[in-house]
Amino acid sequence: MQFAADEGGPEGAPPDGRRPPVRNPADDPATGFDAFYAARFERLVVQLYAYTGDMAQAQDVVQEAFARALPRWEKLSRYHDPTAWVRRVAWNLATSRWRQLRTFNAFARRQREEHVKGPTPDRVALTAALATLPPKLRRAVVLHYLSDMSVAEIAVQEGVADGTVKSWLHRGRAALAAALTDTQAEVRDV
Structure with missing residues (x-):
């Protein structure tokens, strides 16, 4: 249907009957x-997932790339392919994270290397002998001789009298001596 120039057309249509030009949402910086x-996020995530092998990391780097594009959008929107810019930034972020992870893993491996000698036979024997003690005696011996706590401090921690702690220490030392003597006899017999 053609409208006469003097009649005007439907609301918003020019009087000559032509439709107004459709605006491209990318032309408007606010909605562009x-x-x-919305149009490119998923596709970029799939691409970065293929590169990184980790979906969460792919989502993170693509999101970061878009966050960096937002303040530059006025300039980027005039590029022939703004998606290429976002993809390159996401790719660089993923590569940077990979390098950081590689450096961290190398550091962690060095830290896990054993820098102390293994336990001596005496330490193994003492640990085995301590394991044979009842829990109260073992706790008293460990706290007193390895943690350097006084009898009074152990008594407060355990909620018992000083004499009780002294008794536990005496019985613990006697049991340890017997266990260690038995261990030394076994070693000599072998």
């Missing part, structure tokens, strides 16, 4: 970035 993001 939202449309750009």
Whole structure:
């Protein structure tokens, strides 16, 4: 249907009957970035997932790339392919994270290397002998001789009298001596 120039057309239509031009949402800086993001986010995540092998990391780097694109959108929107810019930034972020992870893993491996000698036979024998003591005696011996706690401090911690702690220490030393003597006899017999 053609409208006469003097009649005017439907609301918003020019009087000559032509339709107004359709605006591209990317032309409007306010909505352009939202449309750009919505149209390209998933595809970029898939691409970065293929590169990183980790979906969470792919989502993170693509999100970061879009976050960096937002303040530059006015300039980026005029690029022939703004997606290429976002993809390159995401790719660089993923590569940087990979390098950081590689450096961290190398550091962690060095830290896990054993820098102390293994336990001596005496330490193994003492640990085995301590394991044979009842829990109260073992706790008293460990706290007193290895943690350097006084009898009074152990008594407060355990909620008992000083004499009780002294008794536990006496019985613990006697049991340890017997266990260690038995261990030394076994070693000599072998």
